Amino acid sequence: MKLKISFLFCCLISAGLVAQPSIQEQLGHAKDTKLLIIHADDLGVAHTVNEASEMVMEKGSVSSASIMVPCPWFTEIADYSRAHPKADLGLHLTLTSEWKNYKWGPVASKTEVPGLVNKNGFLYSSVDSVYMHANLVEVEKELRAQIEQAKKFGVDFTHFDSHMGALFGNADYLKVLIKLGREYKVPVLLNKSGPRSAFNVSMENYLTEKDVQLDGIYTANPADYKNGMENFYINLLKNLKPGLSEIIMHAAYDNSEMQGVTIDHPDWGSAWRQADVNFFKSERCHKLLQYLNIQLVTWREVRDKLLR
Amino acid sequence: MKLKISFLFCCLISAGLVAQPSIQEQLGHAKDTKLLIIHADDLGVAHTVNEASEMVMEKGSVSSASIMVPCPWFTEIADYSRAHPKADLGLHLTLTSEWKNYKWGPVASKTEVPGLVNKNGFLYSSVDSVYMHANLVEVEKELRAQIEQAKKFGVDFTHFDSHMGALFGNADYLKVLIKLGREYKVPVLLNKSGPRSAFNVSMENYLTEKDVQLDGIYTANPADYKNGMENFYINLLKNLKPGLSEIIMHAAYDNSEMQGVTIDHPDWGSAWRQADVNFFKSERCHKLLQYLNIQLVTWREVRDKLLR
Numbered sequence: 001m002k003l004k005i006s007f008l009f010c011c012l013i014s015a016g017l018v019a020q021p022s023i024q025e026q027l028g029h030a031k032d033t034k035l036l037i038i039h040a041d042d043l044g045v046a047h048t049v050n051e052a053s054e055m056v057m058e059k060g061s062v063s064s065a066s067i068m069v070p071c072p073w074f075t076e077i078a079d080y081s082r083a084h085p086k087a088d089l090g091l092h093l094t095l096t097s098e099w100k101n102y103k104w105g106p107v108a109s110k111t112e113v114p115g116l117v118n119k120n121g122f123l124y125s126s127v128d129s130v131y132m133h134a135n136l137v138e139v140e141k142e143l144r145a146q147i148e149q150a151k152k153f154g155v156d157f158t159h160f161d162s163h164m165g166a167l168f169g170n171a172d173y174l175k176v177l178i179k180l181g182r183e184y185k186v187p188v189l190l191n192k193s194g195p196r197s198a199f200n201v202s203m204e205n206y207l208t209e210k211d212v213q214l215d216g217i218y219t220a221n222p223a224d225y226k227n228g229m230e231n232f233y234i235n236l237l238k239n240l241k242p243g244l245s246e247i248i249m250h251a252a253y254d255n256s257e258m259q260g261v262t263i264d265h266p267d268w269g270s271a272w273r274q275a276d277v278n279f280f281k282s283e284r285c286h287k288l289l290q291y292l293n294i295q296l297v298t299w300r301e302v303r304d305k306l307l308r
Numbered sequence: 309m310k311l312k313i314s315f316l317f318c319c320l321i322s323a324g325l326v327a328q329p330s331i332q333e334q335l336g337h338a339k340d341t342k343l344l345i346i347h348a349d350d351l352g353v354a355h356t357v358n359e360a361s362e363m364v365m366e367k368g369s370v371s372s373a374s375i376m377v378p379c380p381w382f383t384e385i386a387d388y389s390r391a392h393p394k395a396d397l398g399l400h401l402t403l404t405s406e407w408k409n410y411k412w413g414p415v416a417s418k419t420e421v422p423g424l425v426n427k428n429g430f431l432y433s434s435v436d437s438v439y440m441h442a443n444l445v446e447v448e449k450e451l452r453a454q455i456e457q458a459k460k461f462g463v464d465f466t467h468f469d470s471h472m473g474a475l476f477g478n479a480d481y482l483k484v485l486i487k488l489g490r491e492y493k494v495p496v497l498l499n500k501s502g503p504r505s506a507f508n509v510s511m512e513n514y515l516t517e518k519d520v521q522l523d524g525i526y527t528a529n530p531a532d533y534k535n536g537m538e539n540f541y542i543n544l545l546k547n548l549k550p551g552l553s554e555i556i557m558h559a560a561y562d563n564s565e566m567q568g569v570t571i572d573h574p575d576w577g578s579a580w581r582q583a584d585v586n587f588f589k590s591e592r593c594h595k596l597l598q599y600l601n602i603q604l605v606t607w608r609e610v611r612d613k614l615l616r
Contacts, residue, residue, distance in 0.1 A: 047410070047568035072380040075428075076409035076568065101384035102355070107429060110417040120383075120460065121415060152428065257565040260355035260384065 023212070023244045027297060027305055034294045037246040038280060040065035041092055042163070044074040046102075048258050052251040052277050054080060057087060060281035061289060062249065063296045066092035066161050069146035070104045070123065078153035088298035090159035090186070091150055093143050093177070095130045095166040097123035102261050107145040113138040127166045140176050143167075147184060159299035161189035175206055187212040187302050189246065212306055215243030220276075222267045229275040230284075237288055244297070249276040331520070331552045335605060335613055342602045345554040346588060348373035349400055350471070352382040354410075356566050360559040360585050362388060365395060368589035369597060370557065371604045374400035374469050377454035378412045378431065386461035396606035398467035398494070399458055401451050401485070403438045403474040405431035410569050415453040421446040435474045448484050451475075455492060467607035469497035483514055495520040495610050497554065520610055523551030528584075530575045537583040538592075545596055552605070557584040 024033040040053040044067045056062040067077050067089055081089050095116060097103045103122040110117050115134035117123060124130050150157055160181050162168055167177040168189075181188035190213045207213070224232040236247065252258045254274035262269040279285055289296065332341040348361040352375045364370040375385050375397055389397050403424060405411050411430040418425050423442035425431060432438050458465055468489050470476055475485040476497075489496035498511075498521045515521070532540040544555065560566045562582035570577040587593055597604065 047565050051564065051568075072410055072412060073568075075411050079409060101387060102380055103383050104380060105413070109419040111419050112417075120457070149428070253564070255564060256359065256561070257355050257563075260359075260381075 020209075023215075023306075024242070027244070027301055029295060032242040034240050034242050034292070035244045035297045036240065036289075036294050037064050037244070037297055037299060038062045039246050039248050040251045041161075041248055042068060042250055043077045043089070043092070044068040044071040046071075046252065046257055046261050047073055047076065048255055049073070049250075049252045049273070050077045050080065052253050052273070056249075056251050056277055056280045060277075061285050061296065062251070062280050063298050064088040064090070064158070064300075066090040066159065067150065067155065067157070068092045068094045068163055069149050070094050070097075070107050072104060074149075075153065078150070078155050081156065082154045085156060086300075088158050088300045089155060090161060090299055091147060091155075091157045092161055092163050093146055093167060094163040095123060095134070095139065095142065096125060096127060096164050098125050098164065099261050100264055106142050107149050108142045113142050116142055127164050127169060130166055131170060136172055136176060139167075139173055140180075143176065143180055147180065157184075157186060158303050159187045159189065160184075171203065174203060178203075178206065178211060182210075185303070185307050187299060187307060189217065190214065191217045210307070212244075212302055214246055215241065216245035217248065218245065219248035220272075225267070225272050225275070229272075230279055233279050233285070234288065237285075237292055237294060240292070240294060244302075249280055251277050251280070253277065328517075331523075331614075332550070335552070335609055337603060340550040342548050342550050342600070343552045343605045344548065344597075344602050345372050345552070345605055345607060346370045347469075347554050347556050348559045349469075349556055350376060350558055351385045351397070351400070352376040352379040354379075354560065354565055354569050355381055355384065356563055357381070357558075357560045357581070358385050358388065360561050360581070364557075364559050364585055364588045368585075369593050369604065370559070370588050371606050372396040372398070372466070372554075372608075374398040374467065375458065375463065375465075376400045376402045376471055377457050378402050378405075378415050380412060382457075383461065386458070386463050389464065390462045393464060394608075396466050396608045397463060398469060398607055399455060399463075399465045400469055400471050401454055401475060402471040403431060403442070403447065403450065404433060404435060404472050406433050406472065407569050408572055414450050415457050416450045421450050424450055435472050435477060438474055439478060444480055444484060447481055448488075451484065451488055455488065465492075465494060466611050467495045467497065468492075479511065482511060486511075486514065486519060490518075493611070493615050495607060495615060497525065498522065499525045518615070520552075520614055522554055523549065524553035525556065526553065527556035528580075533575070533580055533583070537580075538587050541587050541593070542596065545593075545600055545602060548600070548602060552610075557588055559585050559588070561585065 022031050024035055025031055038061055040062050042049050043053050043065050050073055053065050081087060105122050106113050106116050110121055115138045167173045178188055192213045192215055218236055220232050250268055250273045252273035254270045258270035330339050332343055333339055346369055348370050350357050351361050351373050358381055361373050389395060413430050414421050414424050418429055423446045475481045485496055500521045500523055526544055528537060528540050558576055558581045560581035562578045566578035
């Protein structure tokens with residue numbers, strides 16, 4: 001009976017006779033709720049990133065995170081995910097290896113994805129180099145290798161996003177990502193508008209109602225960092241609109257390991273990530289979310305309520 | 309004229325009419341000198357291993373070290389080697405990836421060396437697994453890939469040795485290593501006798517006078533660690549015999565990164581490596597070496613005076 005009513009409802013929506021429920025309603029909240037995913041990127045890249053991200057998820061206000069499968073510390077965070085089956089962990093699909101002194105290669109065999117590896121056998125440092133050398137067959141092969149590796153390690157991944165936005169800046173790459181999201185029945189980080197929008201690359205005719213799209217995706221840039229992370233995040237939270245939004249942060253402790261990883265690169269560097277940790281573990285952030293009636297949600301809820 | 313005398317000298321040695329100069333004499337020291345290489349293993353494996361090894365080489369009594377090319381921090385130590393052309397750095401040729409939560413794969417493409425990679429695409433954790441799955445063609449291919457990668461990064465490597473002794477415990481593997489040493493004109497860590505001896509695997513007929521062989525190779529085992537590293541090393545130094553010997557140590561700071569790498573494995577763990585650092589950076593060690601007339605030497609001297 002439930003099925004029949006749902007079917008009827010869909011027909012009425014399609015016919016324009018009933019307004020489609022808002023994403024908040026679909027997730028079980030009131031229509032105008034401010035829903036927010038606070039999301040840690042880059043898990044698996046370094047031990048301290050794993051440590052700090054776990055801490056801000058367990059004791060801070062971070063609700064979600066995503067994992068870089070080709071990185072050296074992947075097995076550590078995969079282990080964590082098995083031990084914490086409720087943790088909201090997606091895959092931060094990775095085509096680049098950007099740090100100066102600390103490198104990784106693809107999950108697929110290098111000979112199978114020659115356009116993804118530089119002359120030293122590592123993934124390229126920049127997204128532009130990926131676009132210049134790789135073809136779509138290689139990109140899809142590597143993404144599938146990462147996804148299957150995560151499955152093999154028992155990671156119950158809740159969503160897909162893209163390291164350094166490599167899969168967001170090119171329409172063909174983005175279509176591969178969306179296709180994989182549909183195939184594995186997980187939402188993909190897609191924005192209705194704004195700087196990380198899929199629409200920059202003419203995605204209108206490719207997306208359907210089933211593809212989840214966020215109302216806003218926000219992350220600090222170097223100018224925000226310079227002006228103080230706390231200011232940036234407080235303003236962001238105060239101005240958050242109703243809908244489903246995501247804030248992307250980067251957790252790590254500012255220690256010898258992270259200083260080594262991010263050497264000569266203060267942007268998204270070690271102190272930057274510590275500043276992110278400081279804000280999102282703070283009581284101030286916690287209280288502000290409550291005061292502003294911002295409801296934290298996870299990609300797991302989105303996946304399980306909207307796509308499964 | 310010099311050539312003729314050398315030739316005559318060699319003929320006389322071959323005929324048994326002149327005693328072959330001792331290795332000390334060949335290196336420009338008096339016949340009965342106690343020559344010692346104090347050697348840090350595992351460079352490239354972690355940032356803190358690089359940091360601490362550089363420190364004990366620059367400010368402590370460590371004279372030499374070797375690099376693991378497949379590891380994530382290889383490019384950092386390769387950078388150091390180019391900036392410090394006098395640093396004595398060899399290659400710690402690597403067929404295993406032994407830590408629980410921190411993994412790496414081969415330098416060669418995985419499909420080219422399938423017997424060296426486990427089902428997750430990493431090098432095997434144990435030497436026995438390598439012996440069980442790999443063949444000699446794959447072993448040589450991977451070792452050549454590591455050596456050529458080091459050359460590509462401008463590492464003027466001074467010697468070859470073997471991570472976890474994988475190339476020492478099997479006669480066929482050891483022959484590949486010795487062959488590569490001869491080809492690249494660098495000495496290989498070979499012991500005349502003792503637990504790490506090549507002779508356990510019937511190497512007599514393979515070695516020639518040109519192959520450098522040490523009079524002793526020493527390293528702490530778990531019982532030594534339990535009894536105190538300082539005791540172990542002081543006794544070792546006090547009892548050192550004339551000849552050319554090597555002490556193998558493992559440098560790292562006992563911090564979050566190294567605790568993460570060595571989790572669940574106190575042997576050769578984070579505190580162990582800090583204890584090694586503490587002794588070999590100490591004034592006590594420095595003074596003891598002087599008091600005992602132990603002369604520190606490098607593999608570079610061995611390579612350049614005996615093999616080039």
